[in-house]
Amino acid sequence: MSTHPTLPAAAPSPAPASELRAAPTDLGGILRQLGPGLIIAAAIVGSGELIVTPKLGASVGFTLLWFLILGCVLKVFIQVELGRVTLSKGLSTLETMNLVPGPRLVVSWLLWLWAVMFVAAVFQIAGMVGAVASVLVLAGINLSANLLAFGIGLGTAILLLLGRYRLIESASTWMVAAFTACTMAAVVALQFTPFAVTAANLAEGFNFHLPPSFTVAFAAFGIIGVGAAELIYYPYWCLEKGYARHVGRPDGTAAWDERARGWMRVLRTDAWVSCAIYTSATLAFYVLGAAILHAKKLDVTNADMIPTLAHMYQETFGAWSLPLFLIGAVAVLYSTIFVGTASSARLLTDAFVVFQVRTFASDAERQRTLRWMCALVPAAWALIYGISGSPVTLVFVGAVAQGLMIPFLALAALWLHYRHTEPALRSGLEWRLGLWVSAAAMSAVGVYQVVTTIE
Numbered sequence: 001m002s003t004h005p006t007l008p009a010a011a012p013s014p015a016p017a018s019e020l021r022a023a024p025t026d027l028g029g030i031l032r033q034l035g036p037g038l039i040i041a042a043a044i045v046g047s048g049e050l051i052v053t054p055k056l057g058a059s060v061g062f063t064l065l066w067f068l069i070l071g072c073v074l075k076v077f078i079q080v081e082l083g084r085v086t087l088s089k090g091l092s093t094l095e096t097m098n099l100v101p102g103p104r105l106v107v108s109w110l111l112w113l114w115a116v117m118f119v120a121a122v123f124q125i126a127g128m129v130g131a132v133a134s135v136l137v138l139a140g141i142n143l144s145a146n147l148l149a150f151g152i153g154l155g156t157a158i159l160l161l162l163g164r165y166r167l168i169e170s171a172s173t174w175m176v177a178a179f180t181a182c183t184m185a186a187v188v189a190l191q192f193t194p195f196a197v198t199a200a201n202l203a204e205g206f207n208f209h210l211p212p213s214f215t216v217a218f219a220a221f222g223i224i225g226v227g228a229a230e231l232i233y234y235p236y237w238c239l240e241k242g243y244a245r246h247v248g249r250p251d252g253t254a255a256w257d258e259r260a261r262g263w264m265r266v267l268r269t270d271a272w273v274s275c276a277i278y279t280s281a282t283l284a285f286y287v288l289g290a291a292i293l294h295a296k297k298l299d300v301t302n303a304d305m306i307p308t309l310a311h312m313y314q315e316t317f318g319a320w321s322l323p324l325f326l327i328g329a330v331a332v333l334y335s336t337i338f339v340g341t342a343s344s345a346r347l348l349t350d351a352f353v354v355f356q357v358r359t360f361a362s363d364a365e366r367q368r369t370l371r372w373m374c375a376l377v378p379a380a381w382a383l384i385y386g387i388s389g390s391p392v393t394l395v396f397v398g399a400v401a402q403g404l405m406i407p408f409l410a411l412a413a414l415w416l417h418y419r420h421t422e423p424a425l426r427s428g429l430e431w432r433l434g435l436w437v438s439a440a441a442m443s444a445v446g447v448y449q450v451v452t453t454i455e
Contacts, residue, residue: 019245023262033266036083036237037274040230042335044278050332051131051395053282054309055300057289062197065205067221068286070441072279075226075406076271077431077438079234081413083243083267086235088260088422090244093235094347094354099420100412107355110412114232117405118347121229122377124398125340126384129153130391132333134306139326146386152334153378156341160374179328180277182313183284189316195291205290221403221445226275228405229398233343234271236350243267250422257424264425288312302390341381345373407446410439 024030056064085096100110133148141148190196226234238244247260292315293300298308306329313325349370352358360366388394417427417435427435 019242020248020259021246022259023246023266025262030266030269033241034270034273035241036234036243036267037270038277039237039339040226040234041274041277042339044226044230044274044281044336050285050309050329051127051300051305051392052399053285054289054293054312055392057286057291058293058299060211060290061294062201062205062287062290063207063209063211065202065283065286065290066208067210068282069279071221072226072275072282074434074438074441075231076275077435078406078410078413078442079226079231080268080271081417081435082231082235082409083238083271084264084425085416085420086238087243087247087263087267088250088425089420090239090249091235092239092350092354093232094350096235096416096420097232097412098354100415110408111354113405113408115351117228117401118344120401121340121398122344122381123384123388123394124229124402125337125344126381126388127391127394127396127398128333128337128340129381130385130389130394131305132330132337133385134391135326135329135333138306139323145389149382149385152337153382156338156378157375159338160342160345161371179332180281180284182324182328183281183288186313186316187284187287190288190291193316195295195315197287197291201291221406226278227399228402228409229340229343231406231409232347233339236343236346238267260422260424285312288316292316300392302392305392337381341374341377344377345370348373348377404446407439407443410442414439 024033053068056068082093082096085091086093089096094111094114097110097114098108100108103109105112129149129152130145132152133145136148137143137145143151243263243266247263248256250256250260289300289312292298292312293308296311298311300308306326309329310322310325313321313328317324349366352369353360360369385391385394414435417432421427
């Protein structure tokens with residue numbers, strides 16, 4: 001078996017000269033080119049922030065505030081490294097992962113590991129569908145949760161079949177912005193209630209210790225910030241945004257070097273701006289869970305997930321805010337379902353080629369397959385929820401799988417950095433140090449979870 005793969009023979013052809021362009025250098029121009037990170041933020045501010053993060057706060061109080069901040073920030077180093085390969089070589093994430101050395105059965109061992117995680121991630125999205133269905137039932141829609149889940153799946157398929165990148169980017173941005181703003185306001189309003197956050201609470205949040213029972217924390221770590229699924233999604237949206245097309249294939253010229261460095265600056269800005277958004281949302285949900293749910297000794301379970309989570313708004317804004325919470329919960333959960341479905345459809349379409357299941361004779365043929373996937377993926381998660389009916393459990397299946405995948409992605413990012421970075425895009429010492437710290441932290445958390453589970 002070969003252990004040292006080369007670049008795929010199906011690497012993208014050189015971009016037309018009309019597609020090549022220099023990156024903007026002014027702040028306004030850079031901000032107008034952001035987008036992939038906002039889509040990822042929409043996927044992130046969903047099950048992790050609304051379900052798993054408050055559940056963690058309800059379980060352990062403020063003690064893991066430091067853990068969540070690190071979990072959000074450190075993953076950006078891995079995200080940017082995967083994006084760097086895509087930007088400079090035009091490769092998708094699966095093609096990039098297929099470069100990783102080691103045992104191969106048609107494809108790299110890392111891709112087979114991803115395949116297992118992908119199945120678990122479908123369970124996670126199914127759990128979010130169930131959560132949205134639960135919200136709609138609580139809002140007074142007199143239909144069964146299973147029927148509502150089917151309707152959500154059908155609606156998602158239709159939306160994705162009608163629109164492409166710009167629709168997804170716009171819808172995701174507005175859905176996330178609306179609920180994040182409301183949640184930030186809830187944290188401010190919290191200070192005028194008996195559950196106000198104190199200096200002692202914040203000090204407790206930075207004691208830098210882990211709880212004996214680590215499963216909930218590990219699930220949160222796997223899903224908050226850029227989870228394994230979002231790390232893999234991100235380069236696909238960079239491709240659709242056009243970063244790689246604007247850079248073009250490496251040709252050894254000074255012009256290519258300049259374009260690549262400029263668009264790499266845009267990509268890093270995109271990643272860090274999205275990090276600021278989802279980290280703020282993560283901390284807001286965690287603080288609400290730790291301050292309110294933990295104090296009231298409430299847990300987020302399958303049976304009463306939405307009514308329990310609604311306490312976070314009702315205790316800060318008052319009883320009148322229940323409809324506001326329900327609308328926001330639908331928006332933020334559905335944004336994750338929407339982006340997760342669109343991203344999964346692209347992954348599956350790409351997987352057919354990378355796993356050598358089939359090839360596409362033209363872009364039109366690839367687009368037809370993508371449209372089929374946009375219909376089949378929602379059908380799969382609607383079916384899974386209909387069989388299970390346990391949204392919190394389904395979300396946790398995906399979260400734990402993502403947590404187990406992240407250390408391998410971190411190590412792959414290190415290898416890619418040293419073996420597949422174009423000379424013009426080599427990073428400085430500070431970035432390399434951050435990447436090593438990120439990889440070490442991801443690996444340590446994964447090992448800790450395995451050890452504590454065995455014990």
